[in-house]
Amino acid sequence: MKSVEKVESIIRRFCAVKKASVTATDKIDKGILSDALAAYSETKKTQTAEHQPNLWRKIMRSPIMKLAAAAVIIFVIVLGINLSTKPAWAIEQTIEALKHIKAVYISGYTSYKGSGRVPFEVWARPNSKDSSASGDFKLVEGDKHISFSSEKSNLTYVYSKYPTGDVVYITEGLNRSSTPYPTSNLFEQIKALAKNWREDYRRDEITGRDSVFVTFDGMSINDAGYWLFEFDVETKLPVRASVWWDKNYQGQPHIEIDKMIFDNQIPDNTFAFEIPQGAQVIDCRILRNLLDKNSNYGINVDELSAYDSCRKAVTEYWRAVIGRDWAKVTNLRPLAAGQELEHLVAIYEQNEPAELIGITGLNHINDPGTFAEVLYEVRLKNGEIKQGILNVELRLTKMGKIAVIAGSVGPEFNDKK
Amino acid sequence: MLEDKLLFWKFKHGSSDALCRIYEKYKNDLLALAVSLSSNRKDAEDAVQDVFVSFAKSVNRLQLRGSLKGYLLTSVANRVRNLKRNEYKPTTVLDTEEIAAAGRNQPDRLAMSREEVQRISGVLAALPYEQQEVIILHLQSGLKFKQIADEQGVSINTIQSRYRYGLEKIRTLLNSEIEE
Numbered sequence: 001m002k003s004v005e006k007v008e009s010i011i012r013r014f015c016a017v018k019k020a021s022v023t024a025t026d027k028i029d030k031g032i033l034s035d036a037l038a039a040y041s042e043t044k045k046t047q048t049a050e051h052q053p054n055l056w057r058k059i060m061r062s063p064i065m066k067l068a069a070a071a072v073i074i075f076v077i078v079l080g081i082n083l084s085t086k087p088a089w090a091i092e093q094t095i096e097a098l099k100h101i102k103a104v105y106i107s108g109y110t111s112y113k114g115s116g117r118v119p120f121e122v123w124a125r126p127n128s129k130d131s132s133a134s135g136d137f138k139l140v141e142g143d144k145h146i147s148f149s150s151e152k153s154n155l156t157y158v159y160s161k162y163p164t165g166d167v168v169y170i171t172e173g174l175n176r177s178s179t180p181y182p183t184s185n186l187f188e189q190i191k192a193l194a195k196n197w198r199e200d201y202r203r204d205e206i207t208g209r210d211s212v213f214v215t216f217d218g219m220s221i222n223d224a225g226y227w228l229f230e231f232d233v234e235t236k237l238p239v240r241a242s243v244w245w246d247k248n249y250q251g252q253p254h255i256e257i258d259k260m261i262f263d264n265q266i267p268d269n270t271f272a273f274e275i276p277q278g279a280q281v282i283d284c285r286i287l288r289n290l291l292d293k294n295s296n297y298g299i300n301v302d303e304l305s306a307y308d309s310c311r312k313a314v315t316e317y318w319r320a321v322i323g324r325d326w327a328k329v330t331n332l333r334p335l336a337a338g339q340e341l342e343h344l345v346a347i348y349e350q351n352e353p354a355e356l357i358g359i360t361g362l363n364h365i366n367d368p369g370t371f372a373e374v375l376y377e378v379r380l381k382n383g384e385i386k387q388g389i390l391n392v393e394l395r396l397t398k399m400g401k402i403a404v405i406a407g408s409v410g411p412e413f414n415d416k417k
Numbered sequence: 418m419l420e421d422k423l424l425f426w427k428f429k430h431g432s433s434d435a436l437c438r439i440y441e442k443y444k445n446d447l448l449a450l451a452v453s454l455s456s457n458r459k460d461a462e463d464a465v466q467d468v469f470v471s472f473a474k475s476v477n478r479l480q481l482r483g484s485l486k487g488y489l490l491t492s493v494a495n496r497v498r499n500l501k502r503n504e505y506k507p508t509t510v511l512d513t514e515e516i517a518a519a520g521r522n523q524p525d526r527l528a529m530s531r532e533e534v535q536r537i538s539g540v541l542a543a544l545p546y547e548q549q550e551v552i553i554l555h556l557q558s559g560l561k562f563k564q565i566a567d568e569q570g571v572s573i574n575t576i577q578s579r580y581r582y583g584l585e586k587i588r589t590l591l592n593s594e595i596e597e
Binding site: 003004007008010011012014015016017018019022023024028029031032033035036037039040041042043189192193 | 422423426430433436437440444445446448449452453462465466469470471472473474475476477533534537538541552553556557584585587588591
């Protein structure tokens, strides 16, 4: 007799197989998209052509409405004259002022709950193909982290300083960027998504210039979503910004931007990256290319979250290592083949693992600019406890979503601190 | 979720690129759902096409109550239901060779024989459409019961009951096959 849970699992498996077998062909795409786009453009055209004149005709047919309309026009003209004599600001003016920005520099501080402030600097230029995102991008966060993307080389470098040494990840594509790029697009999106919008006109205490301080609930960054933007009333440009976790704007903000410079000249060498001497280079392209050609590696994780997939891959890996199942180890860790495997086996013979104590942390989950990092603790047969970090790659292949071990960040085993 | 909100906002403000991106993002999920519910590839493609064209046409009046994905998936499910109501077609079990092939050379959890695929397809097709719909929206498309309930305008209890009765019926059918 099958239990309901077993039936659920069978149907889930059936659905996964079925889903993997269905993809839209180019022919279907073209057919559906061309019809949908035609309908879309027709609807938009009809809206602009029909609605406005009809409304105007309705107003002008009624004698009372004719008077009211005349009063509104006079009011707008008078108000317009009055308003033109004093400085005013509207987000649309910022959107206009930021159109066609060619470069941006931002500096400030980030802080995470329970930790101190870390200074950061960002240099960015718009993407040549999509101006809503950056192309060349560099982020320097304290002295422990640099992210760098180059449009020319189409590569991303992510550098981090770990207690065990420096690590540089290299990936193909622009995997670190400012999206949206802080120009018109960003402010259009802010405007569209903001709630509880409040404007407060007063002088900037540092510069003494007329400013507008805008607070709103907007898109959240690491769960912080209460924004304060300061705009210069004369130039219409943003000057400073902060985002808080606290809805009353109390405590430490998550991000404080104290300087925003637009259209400055950024020297070309800003977007050059030199790999620090002695750093471990993790070139993610090697494993990703291998998995694109052969997707029979790793374990299937179709039904698991990224978090659970990483945990499962590392748990299975240690089970295979402890069981000395080297064929399984190579399947889970495809780059550990040939001499690499021999080297790995030698390490495991010297430090024979007996038990995976647990997963102690996960970083860079779902980060295309790196592999995921899974921190673990194992107990050796001699009773010692060792720590380490394994890289896990989650890849969507034609066979479904798979998880593989990419390698180790730093030595395979470190003494527990 | 945020990306969907931005896409939907751009779509509402006249961006045909946003419409294309929405299609690209969800086309395979929608087609897979339609294929599962209609058991007929041609009808499934028609349903997805109808949903996208009507989605594009409704740009001026459409307001999202829940997620974009949930809205599109339930629209496809509703469309398939209407197609099924309007014309009688003998249920052709989908090309099981094609489905089983997709599971071959895969890790064990995803592999299924042609016979198994045919058997489960048959069992699912024997369910009342509403139960079949909830099971596939939940297990294949990953929608939560609350999302399905909100999009279909029924209570979450109704959706959970349909799911439970559906699974119970599948269990009975599968067990009776084994006993035969």
